[in-house]
Amino acid sequence: METxxxxxxxxxxxxxxxxxxxxxxxxxxxxxxxxxxxxxxLFFLLGGYFYYLNYETRVIIYPEVERFExxxxxxxKALGPLDEEEIRGVVxxxxxxRSEEFPIKERKLLEExxxxxxxxxxxxxxxxxxxxxxxxxxxxxxxxxxxxxAFTLPGRTENEGCSFVSVVAAQTGEEYNIPSDSKFALxxxxxxxxxxxxxxxxxxxKKEGYSKEVPYLGEGDMQEAEAKMTEDLLDEGIxxxxxxxxxxxxxxxxxxxxxxxxxxNFNEKEDDEDHFIFEIETRVKAIAISREDMNRFIMKIIPxxxxxxxxxxxxxxxxxRIDFEDQEARAIINFSLDLYEKIEIDSLKRDxxxxxxxxxxxxxxxxxxxRDIILKTSPFGLSSIATDMSRINVNLMFDKN
Numbered sequence: 001m002e003t004x005x006x007x008x009x010x011x012x013x014x015x016x017x018x019x020x021x022x023x024x025x026x027x028x029x030x031x032x033x034x035x036x037x038x039x040x041x042l043f044f045l046l047g048g049y050f051y052y053l054n055y056e057t058r059v060i061i062y063p064e065v066e067r068f069e070x071x072x073x074x075x076x077k078a079l080g081p082l083d084e085e086e087i088r089g090v091v092x093x094x095x096x097x098r099s100e101e102f103p104i105k106e107r108k109l110l111e112e113x114x115x116x117x118x119x120x121x122x123x124x125x126x127x128x129x130x131x132x133x134x135x136x137x138x139x140x141x142x143x144x145x146x147x148x149x150a151f152t153l154p155g156r157t158e159n160e161g162c163s164f165v166s167v168v169a170a171q172t173g174e175e176y177n178i179p180s181d182s183k184f185a186l187x188x189x190x191x192x193x194x195x196x197x198x199x200x201x202x203x204x205x206k207k208e209g210y211s212k213e214v215p216y217l218g219e220g221d222m223q224e225a226e227a228k229m230t231e232d233l234l235d236e237g238i239x240x241x242x243x244x245x246x247x248x249x250x251x252x253x254x255x256x257x258x259x260x261x262x263x264x265n266f267n268e269k270e271d272d273e274d275h276f277i278f279e280i281e282t283r284v285k286a287i288a289i290s291r292e293d294m295n296r297f298i299m300k301i302i303p304x305x306x307x308x309x310x311x312x313x314x315x316x317x318x319x320x321r322i323d324f325e326d327q328e329a330r331a332i333i334n335f336s337l338d339l340y341e342k343i344e345i346d347s348l349k350r351d352x353x354x355x356x357x358x359x360x361x362x363x364x365x366x367x368x369x370x371r372d373i374i375l376k377t378s379p380f381g382l383s384s385i386a387t388d389m390s391r392i393n394v395n396l397m398f399d400k401n
Contacts, residue, residue, distance in 0.1 A: 114176035114209030237284025
């Protein structure tokens, strides 16, 4: 029996086979398209959500700027009530002490006459004999001495006619410190019968004579030391006051400081006659204005509804009078600063919230002195202001390149 081989499908079976093949592919494509569509919608919704979260408006305003310059004579008071043209002040102080060695430059001449006793004897009379004060004695070396008081020589039989007489040299100097075996004549007796019979036999030195220059701590050296120390301590006190109070107070003028000496001592240095020790205690004071009080005063003198750029503020001042006892001073203050109209940021935000850019610019410029306005949105552009005030950032700019 022969076997039949069928290699051609019947038309109906062929159609079923094609539908099974191509129909499955089409269904698969439809499912993929839907997935892509859903994914796109998801990304769109997420993008919109994140855009909403990060959306903000930046408002950049360039105000009109005017230079303001003025000079005022102002009374600064640390005590009592203030008038309109007065500023509150404060007295700041620092105690500074120091001890320092200084050379003694001055010299003085120290002189001393030699003093001693001469043993005077006489051999011509049995009777005592008196002599007056300032009786002269001259040594065998030619050194002249004077008796410091009247004296009496006993008779030659009493104590061998000898007596000790106190004398002082005629001049200062070491050359009068003569040897003990020196001999003396009495020139006042020259030409008399007793000349040569009344004479000095020996010399007892009681106090040496001298004439020399020595270091002398006088007014000149003391004043020079005090001037140097007070100058140094004033500089040190100013630095300490500025370091401690400089952030809060205006302390740039040298005329607002003084130094008061509370105690001073000049002491000789042991084992060194060419130097001395100067000890001093001082108080450095400054009358100052706080930066806050200065700003309040500026607000009173500038036009109403104006403010200034802090970095343009230039204040110079000098004191014409300072009374630390009454704690007040008179100062000439020069003010120089860039002024612009105050802008109330929260009020401005309320005025422009939700407006389109053109309306927002008109609202910002209304009744305000403004050079230019720039409006920006982020992360990318719309042309309207954010509807949430917290997402509106207002910046004032002054230097436009």
